[in-house]
C-alpha cells in the first residue's frame with residue numbers, strides 16, 4: 001500500500017489540541033492541498049479563509065456555539081480555523097467546498113497536524129455578525145459557508161479506529 005493510501009485510511013479527527021500555534025509552512029501546505037481539490041468544471045467555487053488571530057478564533061467559536069444554543073468551544077481549543085465558503089451560483093459549490101475540506105484534513109494528518117471538520121459554517125455566515133466578518137475580510141460577493149477545518153498540534157493520541165459499517169461497499 002502506498003503512503004497516500006495509508007494516510008487516507010489512518011486519518012482521524014482530533015478534538016484535543018495544544019495551545020501552540022502551527023508553523024506557517026504547515027498551514028501553507030494544508031491550504032495548498034485544499035486549493036488542489038477537484039471542482040466541478042474547474043470552476044474553483046470555494047474560497048478558503050485561514051484565521052489565526054485568537055480574538056477572531058474566539059468570536060467564530062462563540063458564533064458557532066450559538067447556532068447550537070451552547071457556550072462551549074466547538075473548536076476544541078484549536079489555534080487555527082480554516083473556513084471554507086463557496087459561491088452558490090456554481091451548481092457544484094457544496095461538493096467543491098466539501099472536497100477542499102477533505103483534502104485539507106488528509107494533508108493535515110499527513111504532516112502530523114490534528115484536524116477536524118467543524119460544521120455550522122453555513123449558519124454562522126448567514127448571521128449578520130458572520131456577514132460583517134466577511135465584509136471586513138474584503139469578501140463582497142454572496143458566499144455560503146461549507147465548513148471549518150480546525151488545525152493544531154494534537155494533545156495526546158487520537159481515538160482508536162472506528163470500524164467501517166457492514167454493507168458500506170457493494171460490488172455488482
Ligand SMILES: Cc1cc2nc3c(=O)[nH]c(=O)nc-3n(C[C@H](O)[C@H](O)[C@H](O)COP(=O)(O)O)c2cc1C
Pocket residue numbers: 011012013014015116117118119120162
Ligand atoms: C460534514 C461533517 C460535519 C462534521 N461536523 C463536526 C462537528 O461539528 N464537530 C465535530 O467534533 N466533528 C465534526 N465532524 C467530524 C466527524 O464527527 C468525524 O469525521 C467522524 O466522527 C469520523 O471520525 P474520524 O474523522 O476520526 O474518522 C464532521 C464531519 C463531517 C464530514
